[in-house]
Structure formats: C-alpha cells, structure tokens
Amino acid sequence: MAQMTMIQAINDAMKTELKNDENVLVFGEDVGNNGGVFRATEGLQKEFGEERVFDTPLGESGIGGLAIGLSLTGFRPVMEIQFFGFVYEVMDSISGQLARMQFRSGGKYNGPVTIRSPFGGGVATPEMHADSLEGLMAAQPGLTVVIPSTPYDAKGLLISAIRDENPVVYLEHMKLYRSFRQEVPEEEYTIPLGKADVKREGTDLSIFAYGAMVHESLKAAEELEKEGHSVEVVDLRTVQPLDIEAIIASVEKTNRAIVVQEAQKQAGIAANVVAEITERAILSLEAPVLRVTAPDTIYPFAQGENAWLPNAKDIMETAKKVLTF
Amino acid sequence: MVIVHSLQCLTAPIQLRILTSVEFVSINTTMFHNTVDKGEVPKMAAKKDKQFDPVKTLQEIEDKFEMVQILNEEGEIVNKDMDPNMSDEDLVELMTRMVYTRILDQRSISLNRQGRLGFYAPTAGQEASQIASHFALEKEDFILPGYRDVPQMIWHGLPLSMAFLWSRGHYKGGAIPEGVNVFPPQIIIGAQYIQAAGIALGFQKRGTKAVAMTYTGDGGTSQGDFYEGINFAGAYRSPAIFVIQNNQYAISTPRDVQTAGKTLAQKGVSAGIPSILVDGMDPLAVYAATKDARERAVNGEGPTLIETFCYRYGPHTMAGDDPTRYRTSETDSEWEKRDPLLRFRKYLEAKGIWNEEQEEKVIERATEDIREAIKEADAAPKQKVSDFINIMYKGELPYNLKEQLEIYTDKESK
Numbered sequence: 001m002a003q004m005t006m007i008q009a010i011n012d013a014m015k016t017e018l019k020n021d022e023n024v025l026v027f028g029e030d031v032g033n034n035g036g037v038f039r040a041t042e043g044l045q046k047e048f049g050e051e052r053v054f055d056t057p058l059g060e061s062g063i064g065g066l067a068i069g070l071s072l073t074g075f076r077p078v079m080e081i082q083f084f085g086f087v088y089e090v091m092d093s094i095s096g097q098l099a100r101m102q103f104r105s106g107g108k109y110n111g112p113v114t115i116r117s118p119f120g121g122g123v124a125t126p127e128m129h130a131d132s133l134e135g136l137m138a139a140q141p142g143l144t145v146v147i148p149s150t151p152y153d154a155k156g157l158l159i160s161a162i163r164d165e166n167p168v169v170y171l172e173h174m175k176l177y178r179s180f181r182q183e184v185p186e187e188e189y190t191i192p193l194g195k196a197d198v199k200r201e202g203t204d205l206s207i208f209a210y211g212a213m214v215h216e217s218l219k220a221a222e223e224l225e226k227e228g229h230s231v232e233v234v235d236l237r238t239v240q241p242l243d244i245e246a247i248i249a250s251v252e253k254t255n256r257a258i259v260v261q262e263a264q265k266q267a268g269i270a271a272n273v274v275a276e277i278t279e280r281a282i283l284s285l286e287a288p289v290l291r292v293t294a295p296d297t298i299y300p301f302a303q304g305e306n307a308w309l310p311n312a313k314d315i316m317e318t319a320k321k322v323l324t325f
Numbered sequence: 326m327v328i329v330h331s332l333q334c335l336t337a338p339i340q341l342r343i344l345t346s347v348e349f350v351s352i353n354t355t356m357f358h359n360t361v362d363k364g365e366v367p368k369m370a371a372k373k374d375k376q377f378d379p380v381k382t383l384q385e386i387e388d389k390f391e392m393v394q395i396l397n398e399e400g401e402i403v404n405k406d407m408d409p410n411m412s413d414e415d416l417v418e419l420m421t422r423m424v425y426t427r428i429l430d431q432r433s434i435s436l437n438r439q440g441r442l443g444f445y446a447p448t449a450g451q452e453a454s455q456i457a458s459h460f461a462l463e464k465e466d467f468i469l470p471g472y473r474d475v476p477q478m479i480w481h482g483l484p485l486s487m488a489f490l491w492s493r494g495h496y497k498g499g500a501i502p503e504g505v506n507v508f509p510p511q512i513i514i515g516a517q518y519i520q521a522a523g524i525a526l527g528f529q530k531r532g533t534k535a536v537a538m539t540y541t542g543d544g545g546t547s548q549g550d551f552y553e554g555i556n557f558a559g560a561y562r563s564p565a566i567f568v569i570q571n572n573q574y575a576i577s578t579p580r581d582v583q584t585a586g587k588t589l590a591q592k593g594v595s596a597g598i599p600s601i602l603v604d605g606m607d608p609l610a611v612y613a614a615t616k617d618a619r620e621r622a623v624n625g626e627g628p629t630l631i632e633t634f635c636y637r638y639g640p641h642t643m644a645g646d647d648p649t650r651y652r653t654s655e656t657d658s659e660w661e662k663r664d665p666l667l668r669f670r671k672y673l674e675a676k677g678i679w680n681e682e683q684e685e686k687v688i689e690r691a692t693e694d695i696r697e698a699i700k701e702a703d704a705a706p707k708q709k710v711s712d713f714i715n716i717m718y719k720g721e722l723p724y725n726l727k728e729q730l731e732i733y734t735d736k737e738s739k
Contacts, residue, residue, distance in 0.1 A: 025530075051530060057560050062519050062553035069523015072467070072508070073531060092513055092550075097520070103716050104509050106500025110719035142717060165719035194723060241723030 004184040007177040009151035010040050010116075013158035014078060016188045018048045021076060024162060026053045028063060028080030028116075037082060038118055038177055060086050064093020067113045068101065077113045078162055084119035084171060085128035087136070098167045099142030111167045114158070120173035120212055120262060121309050124302040130174070131299045132211075132263035137169045138240035138272070144168045144193055145240040149214035151182040153237060156191030164193060173211040196243035198250070202232035205323055206250040208273050209260040210236040213292075213310065217260050220315035229323055239269045247273060248281050255286040256322050260315055265293040287325030292318045386594060387587040390602050392634055395609040398663050400671025402609075409613040413678045419460050419608060420673055421687050423452040423666050426476045428691035429485075430639070433492070437643040441699065443493040446473040447639030450606075453665035454570045454633035455540075456480065457608035461615035462538055467506040467524045469517035469539040473570075473637075477540070478507045485698035486705075495705055496716065506535075514545045518554025518567060525563035525628065536564045536622045544575025546592055547583045555630055559598040564622035566615060567593075569632045570605060576641045577651040593630030605633025606663040636660040709737050 004012065017024045026044055028036070032055040035042035045053040056063050060081055067077040081087055087094070094115060101111045121130040137145045146161055146168060148154035154172070161168040191197075199214055200221050209217040214235045221231035234250050236242065251257050257277060259270035270291040277289050292310050300308045370377060395404045402408050411419070430449045436442040448455060451473070459477040462468070468481055475488050482505035491498025491509065499509040511517040521539035528535050545551055546569055558565040569589045573580050586592060593600025599621070603610040611633055618629035638657065640646035648657075673679030710733040714726050722730060 057553075057557055059553040059557065061550055062522065062557045065516065065519020065521075065550065065554060066523040066526060066557060069520045069525070069537065070527045070530075072520070072524050073527025073533075075527055075530070092516055093519070096513055097516055102719060103496070103713070104499045106496050106498075107716040107719075108499075108501050109508070144723070241725055244724050 001183040001185055003181040004151045004155075005178045005181050006148070006151045006154045006172070007038060007040055009155040009182075009184045010158055010172060011042055011044070012184065012186070013155045013162070014041065014044060015047070016155075016159055017078075017162045018044065018052060020188070021162075022052075023074060023076045024052070024078060025070060025075050026078045026080070027056050027066070029056060029058055029082045031055060031080050036080065038174070040116070040118075040172070041080070060089035061093060064090040064098070067115075068093060068097055068111060071111050071113050072109060076162060079113065079115055081115060081117035083125070083129040084117040084133055085131050087117065087133055094137070094143070094167070094169070095140040099140045101142075102166065103142065110165050112165050113167045114161045114164075115167065115169045116158075117169075117171055118174045118177070119171045120175055121299065121305050122175040122212065124305070125174070127299075127301060130305065132261070132294075134169075134171055134239050135263055135268045138269055139267075142167065143240065144238065145171070146193055146238050147171045147173070147211045148237060149173070149176065149199075149211055149235050151180075151184050153191055153197065153235070155184055156189050157193065157237065159188060160190045160193050163190070168193065171211070175212050176215075179215075191237070194238045194241050194243055196237055196246040197235045198232060198246070199235045200231065200233040202230040202254065204230045204254055204256065205319055206232045206234055206254045206257040207260060207315065207319065208234050208236060208247060208250075208257065208270075210239055210269070211262060213260045213262050216310065216312045217315055219312035220319060223312065223316055224319055224323075229319070231319065236269075236273075242273060242276060244276055244280070247276060251277055251281045252284045255284055256325075257285070257289045258292060258315070258318050258322055259289065260292040260310060262294060262310060264296045265291060266296045268293065287322045290318050290322055387591055390588040390591050390600075392602050392604055393610050393614065394604040394607050395613060396607045396668055396672055398668050400668045400673075400675060402672075407610075407613055409609060409616060411609075411612070413676070415460075416673055416676070417678055417683075419457060419612070420666075420669050420679055422456045422460070422480055423608065423669065424684060424687045425691040426452050426456055427666060428688055429476065429479075429695060432692065432695045434639065434643060436699065442489060442643075444472070445492055445643045446475075446641065447637060447643070448473060448476055450636045450638040450660065450664070451570055451572060452476075453608040453611050453669075454568070454572075454605040454635045457611040457665075458538075458540075458566075458568055458615040458631070458633070461612055461619055463535065463619075465506065465533065465535040466619075467508075467528075467535065467537045469508045469521045469524070469537065470510045471514070471517060471540050471542065471545070472510040472512055473542070474540045475510060478505075478510070481505060481507050483507060484701075485694055486701035489698055489702040490705055493702065495702075495708060496712065497705055514541060515548030515550030515554070517541065518545075518548075519550045519557065520554075521565050521567065522554045522557040522561075522563060522628075525558050525565035525622075526561050529561065529563050534623045536566055536619050538566045538568070540568045540570060542575060543569065543571040543573065543580045543583055543589060544578060545569065546589045547575075552592070552596065555593060555596040555598055555628065558628040559596040562625065562627035564625075565628040566618045566622060567628060567630045568615075569630070570635055571632050572605075572635050572637045574637075574641070574648075574651060576646060577648075579651070588632060590630060590632035596630075598628050598630055600630040600632075602632045602634060604663075605635030606660075606665045606668070608665055608669050636663075709733070711737055
C-alpha cells in the first residue's frame with residue numbers, strides 16, 4: 001500500500017481505468033502535457049498517448065458536446081471541467097443533454113460519461129472558482145453526484161464512476177487535494193456509488209456531511225467527545241442519490257441529527273437529507289434536525305472566505321443545540 | 326394533384342453570382358485550409374503601404390463567398406464543371422425522395438390540423454437543402470438533426486411511424502432502431518453542433534470511414550455552440566459536415582438581425598475550416614458541395630461548413646406561428662419561383678427520365694406509407710409513469726426511483 005494524497009488517488013484511479021478499458025478517454029483544458037492545473041492527470045498523456053489523454057480547445061460547452069458525441073461512438077469519456085464554477089457554460093450538455101439522453105432515446109443511448117471537476121472553498125481562488133454547486137447537479141434527474149472526502153474513497157469512487165453506465169458528476173474538493181495522505185491500495189478496487197460511509201461511530205448525535213465538511217465535522221465530534229457527547233459522523237460520499245438506509249439507520253440509533261454542507265443554505269443537499277429524515281424517521285427524533293451551511297450570499301472574494309465558510313466551531317454550536325434540545 | 330407551385334409567373338432569371346470551378350477549388354484548397362503550426366508567428370506585412378487593412382480584408386473575404394449554383398430555376402445546368410454527374414438512377418431516386426418528402430410535409434400539416442400529429446416543423450421549400458445533402462451520405466454516417474430535419478432521419482432509416490410518435494410526444498419515437506445512425510431531433514439550437522464534433526472525433530479515433538453530419542438554421546449560427554462545434558472539429562480535423570440551412574428567418578427574426586456577416590458560410594473562416602455557400606434550392610449544388618465535403622472528411626482533411634441559401638414556405642412550426650407577420654406574399658412568390666422540385670422536375674423531364682406518371686406513383690406510395698405509419702403510431706401503447714422511470718437509467722435504479730416505481734406500478738395496476 002502506498003501513502004497517497006487525494007489528487008494522487010484520483011490520478012491513480014484514472015490510470016487504472018485507462019489501463020483496464022481502451023474505451024476510456026481523458027480530456028479537458030490543459031489535461032494533456034500539462035497534467036491539469038492541479039496535476040490530477042499528471043503523466044497520463046505520456047503513459048497512454050495523445051489519442052487517449054488530450055487537451056481540448058478552451059470551451060466548456062464544446063467539451064460537454066465532445067463527451068456526448070464520443071459516448072455515442074462507444075467511448076467512455078472522462079471529461080474535466082477545469083473549475084466547477086465554470087459549469088454554467090456547459091449546463092446544457094450536462095443537464096439538458098447528457099442527463100436526459102437515455103430517456104429521450106427510449107433507452108437506446110446511455111451516456112457513460114464521468115464529469116470530473118475541482119470545487120469548494122478555502123484555497124483563495126479568484127471569483128467563480130470555489131462555489132459548491134452540487135445542489136444544482138443533484139436537482140437534475142439522470143445524474144449521479146459523487147463527492148469523496150478521503151484519498152481512499154476518491155480512488156474507489158472514481159473507478160466506479162468511470163465504470164458506471166450513466167453520467168456521473170464527480171466533484172473534487174480543492175482543499176482536500178493535498179491536505180493529507182492516507183493508505184491507498186495500488187491495485188484496483190471500487191466503492192459503490194450511492195453508499196455513505198460512517199467515518200466515526202457515535203450514539204448521541206448523527207452528523208451528515210460530505211466533502212471538506214466531513215473533516216470539520218470530525219474535528220467537531222472530537223471536541224464534543226471531550227464534553228461527553230458521542231457523535232457519529234456519516235460521510236454521504238454520494239449526494240444524489242442519497243444512501244437512505246445508512247441515513248435512517250444512523251438517525252434511529254442516535255435519535256438526533258444535524259446536516260452539514262459547505263454550500264449556501266437555500267435549496268441544497270442538506271435540505272434533501274432533512275426532508276428524507278422527516279418523512280421516514282420523525283418518530284425516532286428527540287430534537288429537530290438542524291443544518292450547518294454557508295449563508296445565502298454569493299460566494300465571497302478570497303480574503304473573505306474564511307469568515308463565510310462553515311467550520312468545526314459552527315458545527316459544535318449547532319450540535320449542542322440539538323444535543324440539549 | 327398539384328404538389329409544387331406553378332412556374333407561370335417566372336420573369337427575369339434570379340441573379341445569382343456563380344463561382345467558377347477554379348475559384349471553387351481555390352476556396353477548398355488554399356484560402357480556408359491553412360494550418361497554423363505550433364508557435365508559428367503570423368507573416369509580417371512586407372511594406373508599410375501593405376499594412377493590414379481590416380476593413381478591406383473583411384470585404385475581400387466576404388466577396389469570396391459567392392453562391393454556387395449548378396442547376397438554375399429553368400432546370401438547366403449552368404455550371405458544367407461542377408455538375409456532380411449523377412447517374413440517371415440516382416437522379417430519379419433523389420427526385421423521388423424530394424417529392425415523397427413534399428407529400429409527407431403536406432400530410433403532416435394536415436394531420437396536425439386534425440389534431441392527429443403533435444409538434445411539427447414544416448419542411449416544404451427546403452427539400453434540396455435537406456434531401457440532397459443527405460443523399461451524399463452513406464449508411465454508416467451519423468446524423469444529428471435539428472427539429473426540422475426529420476426527413477433526413479427517415480431517409481437514413483428511421484421508420485415513419487417513429488417520426489410520428491416523436492411528433493406526438495411518445496417516448497418510443499426517440500428509441501432509434503439499431504443500425505440507424507441518428508440522434509433524436511435536437512431542440513436546443515446549437516447543441517447538435519458540439520455533439521457532432523464529438524461523434525466525428527469518435528469516428529476519427531476508431532478509424533471509421535464515416536462522417537458526423539449536423540444541421541442548424543440561420544438563427545443557430547448566432548449560438549455559442551455553433552462556433553464551439555465547428556472550432557472543435559476544426560482543431561482536431563475531425564470528419565464532420567456542418568450544414569446551415571439559411572431559410573432566412575429564425576421564427577420571425579430576419580437573417581440580417583443575426584449577424585453583421587454578409588454570409589453565414591464565412592463564419593467557417595474564423596474556425597479555419599473550408600466553407601461554402603450554395604444555392605439551397607438547387608439539389609445539384611447542395612449534393613455536390615456535400616459530396617465534396619464528405620470525401621475530404623473521410624480522407625482525413627477535416628470538417629466543412631455548408632450554408633444552403635433557402636426558404637421555408639410554411640410557418641416555423643404548426644404551434645401558432647403566422648408568417649404573414651414577418652414576410653410578404655411577394656417574398657413568398659419570389660422564392661416559389663426557385664422551387665427545388667420544379668427545377669429538378671424540368672431537368673429530369675428534359676433528360677427523359679421523369680414524367681407525370683412516375684410522380685403520381687411516388688405520391689400514391691407516400692400517401693399510402695403515411696396512412697400505414699399513422700395506423701402503426703395509433704397502435705403504440707399508452708404511456709405510463711412506470712415506463713418513464715424505467716428508461717431513466719441503464720442498470721439499477723436509484724432508491725428514489727425504485728420507490729416511485731413501486732408506487733406507480735401499483736397505481737397503474739388498479
């Protein structure tokens with residue numbers, strides 16, 4: 001086993017699938033010789049050639065169209081959107097076209113496309129680079145939306161995403177790319193899409209989170225432990241579809257829950273989780289389910305982001321409200 | 326049965342500037358097909374008095390885009406050098422398809438008015454642009470149609486009954502049969518252009534000798550995806566053919582409002598791809614340009630942009646568009662004189678390979694086929710929510726749809 005950062009694990013997953021399946025193609029802006037602006041595709045063009053790992057002209061919409069067309073000729077495209085803030089330029093290809101391809105062709109054309117993209121805040125990017133837009137994707141029937149929080153999960157989930165017969169949006173939190181290393185098997189393995197993972201067991205409160213917020217939640221859980229609260233942290237890993245079984249099982253065990261997301265509060269993933277808990281497990285609850293989110297403003301400029309992003313302290317405060325309700 | 330408008334009122338020949346074959350070749354091989362090598366610095370102007378004149382340069386480029394015509398309104402070959410010299414058999418087949426398509430249009434409009442068809446975008450007037458361009462394709466080529474391009478799908482193998490189901494809004498209308506290389510008609514103007522670039526790149530990577538063929542209209546050239554599509558295909562030199570059916574109006578918006586460009590074909594220059602403007606009411610010009618584009622594409626010479634200058638006689642769609650709000654009957658009759666079927670009929674009759682009897686037979690066959698296809702469409706099962714759920718994903722359904730499938734299946738069984 002090797003110690004890998006999340007970006008190395010992502011690179012390793014693509015390498016694995018480029019080796020396994022000659023129909024896998026990796027492309028996007030600067031992903032070839034340059035290895036991607038974050039080096040996620042480092043060395044892949046050298047190893048697999050320009051036919052399979054290649055740069056595109058600068059045009060997100062065109063990249064989406066390319067992926068759709070390539071899938072129609074039997075390829076399994078892994079397209080990169082350089083920063084997920086640029087996704088609006090390719091919304092039609094993703095939500096308007098790819099997500100409904102299987103449906104509008106009566107089941108004939110599925111779109112086995114993986115859309116990889118860095119997102120998330122805390123790394124002082126310019127405007128329109130850091131937004132958490134997973135809710136936008138999750139609102140579109142036909143898409144699966146995956147967000148890993150660890151190097152181990154990142155590799156297994158990306159391999160599953162590439163092998164999936166339907167379009168998968170795979171979002172990589174920029175702050176997690178190199179923040180820590182973890183043991184990651186060099187051989188191939190998969191983690192099923194749509195399955196959450198209990199990152200920390202507990203009995204008094206469930207925290208549901210994903211992406212960078214898993215780590216803030218774990219920090220909060222540790223602090224709360226010192227104060228005598230046993231807190232469970234469930235990493236959703238796939239935000240659409242949600243792992244309802246895991247969510248409900250955890251709520252039934254702890255009887256209290258909060259949901260944490262880095263995105264703004266309005267119309268988000270956390271709201272979906274709360275709604276599902278309310279519909280399915282309200283009689284198990286000892287307290288209202290509360291959310292920890294960013295405020296409903298535009299994502300702030302770099303110097304202001306740390307004041308805006310939810311953190312462990314915010315999580316602790318909300319957790320205590322629910323624990324003492 | 327009168328299927329095409331009369332030519333009685335024809336006065337002076339319409340002025341079309343025709344490129345000689347020499348100019349045609351020069352457009353194809355030199356002017357718009359240069360390669361920019363990595364890091365190449367543009368050539369410096371030699372003398373001060375030859376410094377770049379942006380206004381003149383534009384004018385020179387625009388002037389190059391003269392419209393190509395081979396068969397005039399009288400059914401005479403006016404450009405022998407470019408005559409594609411189709412066999413008699415092919416000429417008859419092309420005429421047959423155009424007549425058939427005109428009947429399909431007339432019947433579709435009438436079925437729509439009777440409430441027996443749904444969304445329909447009329448095609449009359451555009452037969453040369455649609456059918457003659459398609460005629461240059463092979464079965465293995467892949468078509469990405471716009472919503473008006475249903476005839477090309479049919480001639481590429483889509484059963485007529487499915488076209489009707491698609492029009493009515495039945496999901497089975499999009500379930501393209503195996504071996505028919507078409508995508509369901511595109512609704513989002515321009516999206517088909519970027520997808521065509523993708524299919525073309527796929528063919529290129531697989532070494533398939535085939536092209537991706539896509540269609541948009543004059544309005545479509547204003548969309549960003551139009552440029553991204555031709556630019557991506559150009560950058561990779563992929564085998565794609567991009568057709569602009571310039572029928573003069575995007576719903577009601579006239580062509581002049583779309584762009585400052587004198588022609589739409591010249592937009593290909595910005596992407597560095599060979600581009601040509603043809604008389605879109607002339608089946609031979611459309612066929613010759615498409616055939617040439619296809620040959621170059623499968624020979625690894627990259628994509629081509631073709632503007633077919635044409636007209637739709639009918640409304641934008643049958644959903645309430647009233648062309649009298651934006652066109653005059655004078656304009657209509659000017660265009661009717663250029664009708665593609667009339668001129669092709671004259672040409673074929675003069676050759677002695679077409680007559681009224683043959684035409685009547687095609688009309689009868691089309692009418693009968695349409696009747697049968699409507700019957701088939703009528704027999705399609707009523708759509709259920711469980712059908713929709715089952716075509717959402719390939720493989721296992723996510724939990725939300727699994728639950729909803731159970732609920733709807735139960736409801737539907739009662």
